[in-house]
Amino acid sequence: MAQSDHEKRKQISVRGIAGIEDVSNFKASFNRHLHYTLVKDRNVATQRDYYIALAHSVRDHLVGRWIRTQQYYYETDPKRVYYLSLEYYIGRTLTNTMVNLGIQSQCDEALYQLGLNIEELEELEDDAGLGNGGLGRLAACFLDSMATLGLAAYGYGIRYDYGIFTQKIKDGHQVEEPDDWLRYGNPWEKARPEYTIPVNFYGRTEKKDGKVKWVDTKVVFAMPYDSPTPGYKNNTVNTMRLWSAKSKNSFDLTFFNDGDYVQAVLDRNVAENITRVLYPNDNVCEGKELRLKQEYFMVTASLQDIIRRFKSSKFGCRDPVRTTFDTFPDKAAIQLNDTHPAMAIPELMRILIDVEEMEWEKAWDIIVRTFAYTNHTILPEALERWPVGLLEYVLPRHLEIIYEINMRHMEEVSKRYPGDFDRMRRMSIVEEGDHKRINMAHLSIVGAHAVNGVAAIHTGLIKSSVFRDFYDMYPEKFQNKTNGITPRRWLLLCNPGLSDAIADKIGEEWTTDLSQLRKLEQHVSDKAFIMSIQQVKQENKMKLAQYLEKQNGVHINVNSMFDIQVKRIHEYKRQLLNALHMICLYNRIKKDPSAPFVPRTIMIGGKAAPGYHTAKQIIHLINSIARVVNSDPIVGDKLKVIFLENYRVSLAEKVIPACDLSEQISLAGTEASGTGNMKFMLNGGLTIGTLDGANVEMREEMGDENIFIFGMTVEEVQARKDGYNPREFYEKNAELKQAIDQIQGGFFSPNDPGAFHDIVNSLLNHDTYMLLADFESYLAAQSRVSELFTKPREWTMKCIHNIASSGKFSSDRTIGEYAKDIWDVQPNPVKLPDPHEEPVRKA
Known part of the structure; x- marks a missing residue:
């Protein structure tokens, strides 16, 4: 170095x-x-x-x-906080x-x-890539903030042998390879075989003396691996406990009767497959038996562990073990990160009534006071609905308990709204139809004392649309907790130059109190500060350009605008809108190569779910556009298109500090919050975006003049949905028509002219996410972006405004709100003693 x-x-x-x-x-x-x-x-x-x-x-x-x-x-x-999440996108x-x-x-x-x-x-x-995207990365930021705030918190999840797949681009197409992240071992984890827990599946239930028993089950064991989660300079180190499936040591005697001992040993793998691989679908309910087993495996192991800790805690009296659950909600807060861990509700019910022999009413009161539920999406395809037949086969006792919960819930609804059978049908946990299903979001709402969305606009939508009936009945349960990011990883770690420039002006308190960044507003016009911010950005761009030239073999103009969209590839996130803009810019250069043009390097990164055909087509299209644009000598350094292969946390740490323009262009009302938008804002990237997710609150914090907003509002989207005809926009806009015709005609895929017919068909005949309706507004906003980029001083002043107004979007603030409003715990500002300075007492 x-x-x-x-x-x-x-x-x-x-x-x-x-x-x-x-x-x-x-x-x-x-x-x-x-x-x-x-x-x-x-x-x-x-x-x-x-x-x-x-x-x-x-x-x-x-x-x-x-x-x-x-x-x-x-x-x-x-009181301890238990964060249950099927995903933790930790990174390095x-x-x-x-x-x-x-x-x-x-x-x-x-x-x-x-x-x-x-x-x-x-x-x-x-990278520990044990997550798909936003939900898993949020969980990782939350663990950092809980430790930094001194909360007694534990993250529970699954130790997948294989995390989110490694993405390779071959001939422009995404190819998935397994992510064998443990092949060299993991120096950060500690196996805890002494806390191994049995997990039951299948079997049947039987009643005896008024009590129900779950019998004839197949047993798998959950072995915990602990990873330390340090807070920032406060000597607090919390625990993330991830479970790994292990088969039992004994065999069914029939194996020995058959004499096939070797096969018996080989069959142990079937049990251990439960934690073999992370399901790579983002915002889609999988509905597979293995996924259900993963979810239940994680929640039962975690709950048994939570109860063990609750019973054995020292609590100021001589009795070494708690013998009553009366104080359980006062000592444990359990947060469900989306519906993936929602089986925790019937599982804790099973433990309390079947094992601890508690009365139903008392057990249910404990459950509602203990659990809280975070909703992460309103996309219908993402809401979990488990087939009753599958639940009956895998978890028969839990299905019985869910039916009982629903029966009592329906009685409450009926009392509140007598004769309103349509409302009862809408609010039922059990969805009737050709195939009965259990609606896990409804179960989560009924079984929790708090339900929260993750941005103000998202919370408003769940109250007014998808869960409106529940909001009418339980308005006190619904809250908003706008997401945040940890400033340690997403500024201090990934952008030391910017961290230094900020600290020179306002000190270092911002690392644990991001609202301190507001002090930068008084330096917005400071010439020396503007120059230092410009210098840091340029160094970051040069560093990224060097890295990408090595990776992609494309020379990058470091004086061009770095225009970046990085997130999972999904139609609602509208990477296609970005692709149409690329084509328009290319066509403008070709039409008049001597006309003034603000140089751009457009980068798109993200993974498509392996079974998501359209998303994979979008990746192929972007790479096909890149091949044409990047090899055209007339275009030269004016425009480059780069697909960032295998986008992940460690690559984000390189990309985000170098960004000039952040693309947050989802259709209004589809993105719950977004957190990438916050990372770019904190690192001085300007945002072009719709009024969706946290973009709305970002605009409120920084002012309309410091963000490039375009497109329809949620209300306008709703009004336009009936009778929307995308072809009208196609026919009206010459640039849009040319771009779509080029895609359709094989201009970007000369060897396979029909390669993108599906994409064109979708755009012209369906356009579910209304790209064509927002296209003109998007182009106009992009023109404003280009114009501002030619004025470096004004651009940088807006960057400083962005950084200065990022304080709200710290996960420390988010977790502080969860602690106060949902978990009823207090952050502990006391720095724990350094163990090297004081002898450690025996527990």
């Missing part, structure tokens, strides 16, 4: 030079791990060995704090841990003195 880069990195989050003793100790720790943990010396060690030795050396700094935090929780017995852990512990300076210096390039070692860490 060059000296200047090394010096820059030393300033991140610490803004100073590490102590000589700290550096010396870290070097000794690194060499010890290389020797004793990896059994290597410097003559034979590989780069990966160095990375693992570095990770273990950093982890050493976590362990004392981790143990101490858990002891502190045991001794003080606070090494740099984040160094930043949060405040030890990056000493790590950098130690590795530098050892003659190693720490940035190269960081690149060797595989």
Whole structure:
């Protein structure tokens, strides 16, 4: 690493030079791990060995704090928060841990003195891609914020052997490869076989003496792996506990009668398949048996663990074990991250009435006071509805409990709205029809004391449309909790140059109180500050251009506008609208190559679900456009189109700081919140977007003049839906017609002229997400963007306004609201003692 880069990195989050003793100790720790943990010396060690030795050396700094935090929780017995999520899109852990512990300076210096390039070692860490996109990344940000706020919180999920697939682009098409992220081991996790928990499936129920038993089940075991989640410089280290499926050690005796012992051993894999792979569908309900088993596996293991901890907690009296559940809701808050963990409601009911032998009414009261539910989408295809036949087969006891819950719920509805059978049908948890289904969102609302949307507009929509009947009946349950992002990873870690420029002006309090960024408003016209922001952005662009040229072999004009859209590929996110704009820009250059043109590099990144044909076609189209545009000598450096292969957290950390223009262009009323929009805003990227999701609140915070809003509002979309004819817009707009005709005629796919007929057919005859209706408005907004980009000072002033108004979008603020309004817990501002400064007491 060059000296200047090394010096820059030393300033991140610490803004100073590490102590000589700290550096010396870290070097000794690194060499010890290389020797004793990896059994290597410097003559034979590989780069990966160095990375693992570095990770273990950093982890050493976590362990004392981790143990101490858990002891502190045991001794003080606070109310604990349990976040249940089937996805955690963590990304890399090494740099984040160094930043949060405040030890990056000493790590950098130690590795530098050892003659190693720490940035190269960081690149060797595989992303923990245990999520699809927004929902899983939000969960990861929340864990960071819960630890930073000092909440006694635990994240529960699944330790998938294979995370979100690795995306390769071959001949312009997406090809999926398995993400074997554990192939070199994971230095950040600790297996806890002593807390292994049995999980039952299948079987039948039988009644005896008025009690129900679930019998003849097949047993699988859930083994926990714990990963530390450090707060920012407060010595708090919380736990993310992920479950892995293990088969039982005994065999059915019939195997031995058959004499097929080898097959019996091989069949153990079937049980362990439960946690083999993350389902790669975003915003689509899968409805498969394995998915149901994953969901139940995670919730029952987590609930049994929660109850074990509740019973054995020290709580100020001599009885070593709690014998009553009366205080359970006062000691445990369980948050359901969407409906994926909703089976937790009937499962806790089963435990309380079948195992703990509690009366139904008392058990139900405990459940409602304990659970809260976050809704993440109103797209109909994303709402989980499980076939009754499948539930009856896999979880027969739970189906009985759901029927009972629904019967009592229907009685309540009937009392409140006598004779309104249509309302009862709409509000039932059990959906009648050719195939009976269980509506998991309805179950979640009925079984929770709080239901929240994730942006103001989204919460308004769930109250006024998809869950209107429930809002009418339980208005007190519904709340809004606008999403946020952690400023540690999404500014301090990924953009040290900008972090430094900000800290020079307003100090460092913003790292844990993002509202402090408002102080930057007084520096909006400061010439030196404007220049420093421009310099940081240019350095980030040069760094990304260098990386992409190496990856894609395309020369990038670093003085062009970096126009970026990165998110899952989905029709409602409207990457196709962006593609139509690319074609229009290309056609304008070709029509008059000498006309003034503001250079752009348009980047699109994201994965398509493997079975989502249209999304994969969109990727193919973008790559086909790129091939034509990038190879046209007349276009040259004016326009480049790049598809960012295998978009993931670690790539986002490179892309977001380099962005000039952030594309947030979903049809109004379809994106629940978005969090990428917040990351770009925080890093000084300007937004072109619709009034959808958190864009609405971003505009409120920064002012209309600092964001490029276009397109229909939610109300206008609703009004236009009846009788919408996309062909009218196609016929009226010459540029739009030309672009669609080129796609249709095979201009971008000369070897296969019919390659994109499905896309054109969809646009002209259906256009579900109204791209053509918003096209003209989008083009006009893009022209305003280009005009402003020619005025660097004005552009940068708007960037500063964006950064200064990002404070609301910290996940610390979001979690603070959950804590106060839903979980009834208080953030703990007290910094825990450093375990190296004070002896650790025995628990």
